[in-house]
Amino acid sequence: MTEIIVVTSGKGGVGKTTTSASLSCGLARRGKKVAVIDFDIGLRNLDLIMGCERRVVYDFVNVIQGDCTLKQALIKDKRIETLFVLAASQTRDKDALSSEGVRRVLDELTAEGFDYVICDSPAGIEKGAHLAMYFADRAVVVVNPEVSSVRDSDRILGLLASKTQRAEQGNGGVKEHLLLTRYSPKRVATGEMMSVTDVKDILGLDVIGVVPESTDVLSASNAGVPVILNQESDASRAYDDAVARLLGESLPLRFVDEPKKGFFTRMFGG
Amino acid sequence: MGLLALFRRNPPTANVAKERLRIIVAQERSARGGPDYLPLLRRELLEVIKKYVNVDPEAVQVNLEREDGHEVLELSVALPGGKRI
Numbered sequence: 001m002t003e004i005i006v007v008t009s010g011k012g013g014v015g016k017t018t019t020s021a022s023l024s025c026g027l028a029r030r031g032k033k034v035a036v037i038d039f040d041i042g043l044r045n046l047d048l049i050m051g052c053e054r055r056v057v058y059d060f061v062n063v064i065q066g067d068c069t070l071k072q073a074l075i076k077d078k079r080i081e082t083l084f085v086l087a088a089s090q091t092r093d094k095d096a097l098s099s100e101g102v103r104r105v106l107d108e109l110t111a112e113g114f115d116y117v118i119c120d121s122p123a124g125i126e127k128g129a130h131l132a133m134y135f136a137d138r139a140v141v142v143v144n145p146e147v148s149s150v151r152d153s154d155r156i157l158g159l160l161a162s163k164t165q166r167a168e169q170g171n172g173g174v175k176e177h178l179l180l181t182r183y184s185p186k187r188v189a190t191g192e193m194m195s196v197t198d199v200k201d202i203l204g205l206d207v208i209g210v211v212p213e214s215t216d217v218l219s220a221s222n223a224g225v226p227v228i229l230n231q232e233s234d235a236s237r238a239y240d241d242a243v244a245r246l247l248g249e250s251l252p253l254r255f256v257d258e259p260k261k262g263f264f265t266r267m268f269g270g
Numbered sequence: 271m272g273l274l275a276l277f278r279r280n281p282p283t284a285n286v287a288k289e290r291l292r293i294i295v296a297q298e299r300s301a302r303g304g305p306d307y308l309p310l311l312r313r314e315l316l317e318v319i320k321k322y323v324n325v326d327p328e329a330v331q332v333n334l335e336r337e338d339g340h341e342v343l344e345l346s347v348a349l350p351g352g353k354r355i
Contacts, residue, residue, distance in 0.1 A: 154298065191284050192282055202292055
């Protein structure tokens with residue numbers, strides 16, 4: 001049984017690709033066979049975050065247009081045996097992505113025995129974003145604790161509830177989860193940033209993960225190694241918890257409270 | 271955080287964000303799935319009302335309520351004198 005998960009947000013720059021890369025690595029590391037697809041036609045980036053940008057020969061649109069087979073276009077990850085990347089097309093027009101084509105690719109991945117297909121949605125609510133969510137069984141809505149991101153997420157939730165195959169067929173709809181990124185417990189403590197509970201109350205969804213603001217995220221994308229693979233990082237642990245929750249484990253949220261500081265740290269920085 | 275930073279905190283604005291979002295999200299959710307003509311209807315009604323009474327653009331509320339089997343278009347206009355029609 002293949003589960004299709006869309007990683008979406010509406011707003012750009014909130015961490016969709018970072019999240020797609022880390023969740024797919026995390027699932028594959030736990031033995032699942034995973035394909036992660038970049039739906040951002042014209043603005044390919046997942047390959048960079050995954051560190052396979054120099055191995056892209058064929059892309060998603062090539063497969064859809066029959067220029068190559070799906071097998072030829074899937075890039076096998078060098079770190080994790082069961083992980084495959086399908087890159088977005090860089091040059092062709094956005095109309096190259098058709099609903100029928102996307103369905104065919106997803107059906108073929110299902111037939112190939114993939115456990116999970118992660119669809120990395122582009123920002124916005126245009127065709128690419130629509131097709132990324134259309135066939136999904138579940139959605140991970142990435143949100144920053146910030147007004148425009150929260151509002152856009154709500155718009156996306158509206159689309160998930162109406163413009164998806166599951167919504168149209170009326171069989172329970174897409175299961176939705178929230179994933180907060182760039183979370184700063186310190187700023188939440190001083191009342192400068194909305195808390196997990198605030199965002200959860202406004203959007204009315206369960207939270208599958210809270211990833212703290214971390215310098216490791218930039219280092220990870222610089223290096224082309226998904227941040228979940230940096231075992232030293234809190235962001236990595238937070239993503240791994242999210243993966244466990246996706247797989248049905250129930251874990252308490254970590255990294256949501258400010259670590260207690262001693263007197264000297266507070267006075268002299270740290 | 272150094273010593274100086276203790277005296278130079280950003281104001282706590284998270285509650286403001288939360289309240290603003292609560293209102294706008296509720297408003298946008300109620301409009302969701304409704305017919306596309308509602309905003310235009312609201313604007314044209316406002317124009318007509320303005321011919322007679324000088325009302326605030328915020329004063330005209332058009333809502334579509336769904337009750338079992340039928341829909342109710344609810345129109346509420348707050349008049350400047352505090353009266354409502």
